[in-house]
Amino acid sequence: xxxxxxxxxxxxxxxxxxxxxxxxxxxxxxxxxxxxxxxxxxxxxxxxxxxxxxxxxxxxxxxxxxxxxxxxxxxxxxxxxxxxxxxxxxxxxxxxxxxxxxxxxxxxxxxxxxxxxxxxxxxxxxxxxxxxxxxxxxxxxxxxxxxxxxxxxxxxxxxxxxxxxxxxxxxxxxxxxxxxxxxxxxxxxxxxxxxxxxxxxxxxxxxxxxxxxxxxxxxxxxxxxxxxxxxxxxxxxxxxxxxxxxxxxxxxxxxxxxxxxxxxxxxxxxxxxxxxxxxxxxxxxxxxxxxxxxxxxxxxxxxxxxxxxxxxxxxxxxxxxxxxxxxxxxxxxxxxxxxxxxxxxxxxxxxxxxxxxxxxxxxxxxxxxxxxxxxxxxxxxxxxxxxxxxxxxxxxxxxxxxxxxxxxxxxxxxxxxx
Amino acid sequence: xxxxxxxxxxxxxxxxxxxxxxxxxxxxxxxxxxxxxxxxxxxxxxxxxxxxxxxxxxxxxxxxxxxxxxxxxxxxxxxxxxxxxxxxxxxxxxxxxxxxxxxxxxxxxxxxxxxxxxxxxxxxxxxxxxxxxxxxxxxxxxxxxxxxxxxxxxxxxxxxxxxxxxxxxxxxxxxxxxxxxxxxxxxxxxxxxxxxxxxxxxxxxxxxxxxxxxxxxxxxxxxxxxxxxxxxxxxxxxxxxxxxxxxxxxxxxxxxxxxxxxxxxxxxxxxxxxxxxxxxxxxxxxxxxxxxxxxxxxxxxxxxxxxxxxxxxxxxxxxxxxxxxxxxxxxxxxxxxxxxxxxxxxxxxxxxxxxxxxxxxxxxxxxxxxxxxxxxxxxxxxx
Numbered sequence: 001x002x003x004x005x006x007x008x009x010x011x012x013x014x015x016x017x018x019x020x021x022x023x024x025x026x027x028x029x030x031x032x033x034x035x036x037x038x039x040x041x042x043x044x045x046x047x048x049x050x051x052x053x054x055x056x057x058x059x060x061x062x063x064x065x066x067x068x069x070x071x072x073x074x075x076x077x078x079x080x081x082x083x084x085x086x087x088x089x090x091x092x093x094x095x096x097x098x099x100x101x102x103x104x105x106x107x108x109x110x111x112x113x114x115x116x117x118x119x120x121x122x123x124x125x126x127x128x129x130x131x132x133x134x135x136x137x138x139x140x141x142x143x144x145x146x147x148x149x150x151x152x153x154x155x156x157x158x159x160x161x162x163x164x165x166x167x168x169x170x171x172x173x174x175x176x177x178x179x180x181x182x183x184x185x186x187x188x189x190x191x192x193x194x195x196x197x198x199x200x201x202x203x204x205x206x207x208x209x210x211x212x213x214x215x216x217x218x219x220x221x222x223x224x225x226x227x228x229x230x231x232x233x234x235x236x237x238x239x240x241x242x243x244x245x246x247x248x249x250x251x252x253x254x255x256x257x258x259x260x261x262x263x264x265x266x267x268x269x270x271x272x273x274x275x276x277x278x279x280x281x282x283x284x285x286x287x288x289x290x291x292x293x294x295x296x297x298x299x300x301x302x303x304x305x306x307x308x309x310x311x312x313x314x315x316x317x318x319x320x321x322x323x324x325x326x327x328x329x330x331x332x333x334x335x336x337x338x339x340x341x342x343x344x345x346x347x348x349x350x351x352x353x354x355x356x357x358x359x360x361x362x363x364x365x366x367x368x369x370x371x372x373x374x375x376x377x378x379x380x381x382x383x384x385x386x387x388x389x390x391x392x393x394x395x396x397x398x399x400x401x402x403x404x405x406x407x408x409x410x411x412x413x414x415x416x417x418x
Numbered sequence: 419x420x421x422x423x424x425x426x427x428x429x430x431x432x433x434x435x436x437x438x439x440x441x442x443x444x445x446x447x448x449x450x451x452x453x454x455x456x457x458x459x460x461x462x463x464x465x466x467x468x469x470x471x472x473x474x475x476x477x478x479x480x481x482x483x484x485x486x487x488x489x490x491x492x493x494x495x496x497x498x499x500x501x502x503x504x505x506x507x508x509x510x511x512x513x514x515x516x517x518x519x520x521x522x523x524x525x526x527x528x529x530x531x532x533x534x535x536x537x538x539x540x541x542x543x544x545x546x547x548x549x550x551x552x553x554x555x556x557x558x559x560x561x562x563x564x565x566x567x568x569x570x571x572x573x574x575x576x577x578x579x580x581x582x583x584x585x586x587x588x589x590x591x592x593x594x595x596x597x598x599x600x601x602x603x604x605x606x607x608x609x610x611x612x613x614x615x616x617x618x619x620x621x622x623x624x625x626x627x628x629x630x631x632x633x634x635x636x637x638x639x640x641x642x643x644x645x646x647x648x649x650x651x652x653x654x655x656x657x658x659x660x661x662x663x664x665x666x667x668x669x670x671x672x673x674x675x676x677x678x679x680x681x682x683x684x685x686x687x688x689x690x691x692x693x694x695x696x697x698x699x700x701x702x703x704x705x706x707x708x709x710x711x712x713x714x715x716x717x718x719x720x721x722x723x724x725x726x727x728x729x730x731x732x733x734x735x736x737x738x739x740x741x742x743x744x745x746x747x748x749x750x751x752x753x754x755x756x757x758x759x760x761x762x763x764x765x766x767x768x769x770x771x772x773x774x775x776x777x778x779x780x781x782x783x784x785x786x787x788x789x790x791x792x793x794x795x796x797x798x799x800x801x
Contacts, residue, residue, distance in 0.1 A: 107783050107784040108783065109783030109784065109785070109786075110783065110784065113784075186784050187783065187784050187786075188783055188784065188785075188786030188787070189786060189787055190786075209784065210784030210785070211783075211784055211785065211786055211787045212784070212785070212787070213785055213787055214785075243783075245785075246783040246784075246785050246786070247783065247784060247785050248783075248784040248785045249785075250785050252785075284719065286719060287718050287719050288718070288776075288777075289718040289730075289731055289750075289752060289776035289777075290750070290776050290777060290778055291718075292718040292719075292721065292731060293491060293493070293731065293748070293750045293776060296491040296721075296748055297491040297493040297494065300470055300490050300491050300493075300494050301493075301494060301497070303466070303469045303470040303473055304466045304467065304469070304470055304494055304497070304501065305466070306466075306469075307465050307466055307468075307469045309469070310473060311473050312473075313475065314475055315475050315476065315486075315721060315722075316719075316720045316721050316722070317718070317719075317720075317721055332785065332787070334783075334785065334786075356787055
């Protein structure tokens with residue numbers, strides 16, 4: 001793979017690339033063990049000063065390590081899967097085989113998403129046809145250069161074709177869809193609907209991740225505890241700051257369960273200080289004017305709608321805390337705009353979730369209460385329930401779906417001699 | 419004297435000054451003092467607005483720059499009921515913006531005093547560009563948009579605002595059988611013959627002029643031969659941009675059908691929320707701010723005012739409205755500040771150039787829901 005990301009201009013280029021990927025996948029079998037070995041070296045190579053500032057890079061390095069991915073492969077593909085051997089299943093035996101060529105449509109807002117997506121399909125032994133969003137071309141190229149350095153025999157790089165083309169080129173999206181056996185689609189509502197409607201072959205397996213939103217919740221024992229509060233606030237800030245609050249796992253609203261003697265005003269004052277510190281450490285480098293307008297509108301609408309509402313924000317659009325009451329989640333503004341809503345009962349809030357909520361970040365002191373909340377959240381469509389500060393930790397399952405398993409075929413062999 | 423009377427006196431004093439004369443610093447001091455009074459008045463009148471102002475990160479009473487005063491984003495005027503500082507009984511007229519299909523229009527309420535000032539503000543500005551004389555007024559629109567109505571759209575408001583320059587008013591479009599605007603060629607040609615040697619004022623929305631006036635006349639190969647026209651147009655370029663009609667093409671098209679020179683065609687920027695203030699291009703292609711208003715262009719990253727030569731989001735400031743809190747409004751439009759004074763045209767104060775509507779955010783991330791499941795369910799119910 002000489003040019004890591006190719007600017008594609010014709011459907012024929014895509015069809016040709018897919019055919020080459022399919023040939024490689026059929027000709028050269030590769031076991032998860034070999035893939036894990038190369039990916040682990042790739043993780044080490046990414047510890048590069050130039051790449052450290054890329055959002056999510058620290059996480060990607062940890063995620064690509066063998067120690068993290070091997071258990072995922074074993075859990076999703078079963079025992080013996082690392083070496084590509086068959087495993088016994090009663091009177092039959094099972095083995096995972098790749099689908100063939102998997103198309104990837106990552107979202108443009110998460111810098112590391114093309115890599116996360118293609119790694120999942122590679123671990124299944126597939127070839128990967130990746131459409132890299134224009135905003136991510138440079139970053140993705142730098143990350144893939146590191147793979148090229150460690151993958152000297154090209155075992156993985158020959159299984160990847162990265163294409164760059166304008167999102168409006170429907171002919172190229174269609175060519176990609178027609179050429180694949182599986183698809184991993186990530187993104188906002190509009191993008192997902194558009195890609196999902198492409199003419200995939202009838203056998204193609206299509207997995208959609210997103211669009212979703214996320215929220216956080218704390219009981220009074222946690223947010224009201226003055227000694228622990230700043231630690232919780234730092235965790236919240238970390239979740240809000242990553243990916244500029246545009247990821248599906250970014251908390252848009254924090255629900256605080258009311259408690260006697262606990263003052264939400266005091267809590268948001270602490271949160272303000274932590275947000276200020278976080279902003280000093282991770283200032284925004286750029287912003288779209290439309291997002292600035294949306295942030296200003298969110299602040300004004302919040303305060304004009306209800307005299308009882310409060311808001312804390314600087315003169316810049318850097319961050320915003322909107323304090324009020326009620327179990328109804330406001331429409332997300334993103335751009336580090338966190339609604340903090342005081343409620344009487346977290347269970348009543350969770351009962352209102354409608355399946356669009358992906359991750360619920362929790363800060364709950366009482367373990368039994370947390371069990372009840374997790375149970376209720378699962379029933380209400382939430383797919384991930386995690387501790388605050390870990391909302392973006394990409395793990396399997398994601399959006400309620402395994403990451404490798406959907407892109408392989410589990411072949412069942414019942415011996416004819418038996 | 420009541421606070422409102424004091425404010426009204428201050429506004430009148432600024433309205434009677436030459437709109438583009440005077441030292442900008444002195445102008446700004448006068449504006450700052452008056453805007454502070456208006457903010458305090460608005461806080462007394464509307465507790466919701468007071469809640470917003472009280473939580474602004476800078477105390478406006480101690481502010482020494484207009485840029486530090488609390489401003490509202492124009493989007494808040496899409497709320498229903500509209501944000502007001504007067505009771506419903508005092509509302510004389512509601513202005514609505516020209517929202518494109520599917521969008522919620524902005525609505526601002528005018529009492530008698532604000533409506534009067536709105537007219538006066540526009541007259542003061544236009545007079546500076548075309549002179550005070552009255553003349554025949556050709557409206558490139560249908561008569562329906564001219565009628566006095568309690569709910570007035572942006573087009574109607576703009577047409578009516580120029581009425582005081584008219585000796586007679588002629589609308590050259592009429593509604594066709596299917597309700598579409600059609601050029602009344604017979605009426606237009608009669609006017610052209612009558613007005614050949616007099617000054618004529620023409621106004622229309624930019625896309626209306628192009629679609630329903632210039633294009634039909636060009637198709638017929640007709641030149642009206644009224645060289646003494648002043649053609650004012652506004653309403654934005656979005657629809658013409660979609661048709662790939664550039665400003666150059668537009669101006670030359672208009673000039674060719676009237677038989678006038680291109681400098682007789684004047685584009686101006688304005689919006690219903692910024693009542694009484696419009697920003698025509700000067701002969702150097704710059705827009706200027708009258709004595710009763712100010713423009714602040716803010717860097718989207720910091721919201722701080724930009725330096726000359728830089729682009730940002732436009733904030734319009736005006737002392738004219740007292741019926742709604744439209745003194746300081748952050749728009750969703752972009753502009754470049756050309757200079758903070760000394761435009762070669764001689765007009766003092768900030769000069770700027772409009773740079774279009776801020777584009778919609780391009781990155782549509784995985785956290786970007788167009789619809790919530792519960793909302794979809796509500797929407798699909800059978801009535």
